[in-house]
Amino acid sequence: MATMHDVARLARVSVSTVSYVLTGTRPISQATRDKVLAAMAELDYQPNAMARGLASRRSRILGLLMPMDERGLGATETAFVTGAAAAASAAGYHLVLSPVGGGDLDDLRRLASQRMLDGVVLMEVQLADQRVTVLREAGVPLVLIGRTGDTSGLSYVDIDFEQTVREAVAHLVGLGHRSIVYVNHSAATLASGYGPALRTRDAFVAAMTAHGLEPVMIPAEDSAAGGRAALAAAFAQAPELTAVLAMNETAIFGILGELTGRGLSVPDDVSVVSMVTSPQVAELATPALTAMTSPGSALGRIAIEALLRHLDGAGDERHQQLLPCALETRGSTAVPRRPAPDAPGRPPIGGG
Amino acid sequence: MATMHDVARLARVSVSTVSYVLTGTRPISQATRDKVLAAMAELDYQPNAMARGLASRRSRILGLLMPMDERGLGATETAFVTGAAAAASAAGYHLVLSPVGGGDLDDLRRLASQRMLDGVVLMEVQLADQRVTVLREAGVPLVLIGRTGDTSGLSYVDIDFEQTVREAVAHLVGLGHRSIVYVNHSAATLASGYGPALRTRDAFVAAMTAHGLEPVMIPAEDSAAGGRAALAAAFAQAPELTAVLAMNETAIFGILGELTGRGLSVPDDVSVVSMVTSPQVAELATPALTAMTSPGSALGRIAIEALLRHLDGAGDERHQQLLPCALETRGSTAVPRRPAPDAPGRPPIGGG
């Protein structure tokens, strides 16, 4: 493995000159630069990452901290990752994904203190996320995908849940639905302070109230069985329901199965909208789901770009940005067949 | 940030002594060790990963190369990752996941040549995988999850597709099914040399032939639509089919949808077995799928352990191991309702 010394010798220049060619820190004449580049090519030289990291005190490695449970990564999260990886690679950084769970706080502390990561992006952020504290103490620049409860002094990019829910509700109300149930994540998830679950809950209440409608929310376990149970609960609580809005990518398949089981058809009897969903998942269902499509890779890219700005950055201005999901109408929503309960016999279109 | 120097000064020993305490390379008296450990604790010392890597020429970082397409990671792949991460962490190594796709061969070459990875585990291996060549040239120890066509000199751990298919077919034949269609990945995937698709194809032909049955294989795009199309093709090619064996986790939902659409019930009209599937995914469907459950995290763990053995290892003996998937019977398989075509009127159980 060739070192910088070898290159310098072959090119008949000093080691520092080679370094300047590589980093661009100081001006180098074209003639010298060419000599050096030729030597590098001939020796197939690759800088040693460790040495570079030690000397420059920058590893050129960015971490993407991504808790991994056994459920796997949804297409949505995967899009964050690929977006982030592309952005990092474009800037000459490596992006490493670290499957550190919430429990491995000591692991994280170690990782951060070892000066191996120039900065990190945090995924799956809780409202009160210990990892933020640990990383700040360790002095590691960080950007969140998601938000903690108190975002002061923090950079983040997140989905605009308020607007997303508002649009989803507006879509259903626009079709004439009056009884809409929101199937959220589980009660335990809500209690644990999972931001998206809490924010969509509040946004749903607000949006429904704004339309003069009664907001009904049902928590569901992240499983098909949870979805089935949630739908049963929904019918118990709101027998006249004609639409389901679901946040829970896993439960939604149970919901669909249970609807079929009850002899109800989608979308004629019940419309279904899936929130924060990738097209791939939406197409899995039959009929394909009308969904709020997540901004996907853009979130990852923006997070990395903000992080890089922090690293180079003189200023410590914070990047705080919300992106809405876009409504994509597919086959799971339609005008309700059953009349709205509070306006029997009225024409199905134009309600709201 | 405290350095080893600070620790040494505080403990009144030399820097090398501190290093020996840390690495255990040489014997240290209990008294000295205690002094040093106390000093480290007091200063909250954490070794600098870059410096350590430079001096020792070992980064203590293992890479898990994991092409990420937009479909996301299935629960199966996620299990590999968590298994590998746990094993690496237990051995004091970091595991970084690198989403390098097949196209980024230069990226990979750079990564490998920068001496940043002590070794790598490759996922989603193709029969002719360029990445193997690149890594071998770069002299990076590697272990595969999956197999190339020519495995000589290579360490790998993979699913035993032959046995898995044999068991799946035996299960269906045991129930009395005679006309079984195998829905594989797409023709393009087969053509690209994706090992699991090819191996299961051959294994299916072998297993069916052994039972004296006609093997029918249908390729399907990795989408619900692909699954629907494949089922249509299957009925065209084998109208009397009573069972579907599916490799394609994505297409299977389309298959189920299409069956329902045709008024056929699972499992009474058609039995369905899903191959290399995690319990979580199997439970998504209604009814839950009888599936060949993948060995999951064990694969990841074994791969890392083999890799670590290579690193420490004097011997360069290769680790080559196959693990079968286990049959888990759920609600999607049953005795066929329709009589087997070549034995009209015979009792449904006991065929095969």
Add this chain to the structure above:
DNA sequence: CGGAATCGTCGAAGCGTTTCGACGAAGCGT
């Protein structure tokens, strides 16, 4: 009881970069 092996520790030489200060050579305005 003497020489050899072992134990515990130290100092110093790297590991392969970056980066700082220095310095001759050009280029500038006057």
Add this chain to the structure above:
DNA sequence: ACGCTTCGTCGAAACGCTTCGACGATTCCG
């Protein structure tokens, strides 16, 4: 033609750790 920047290059000192050789102090064996 004069000092003054700017340009292009060099040598050397870090960066924080591991590891090698050395060496006094024990311990062991015959």
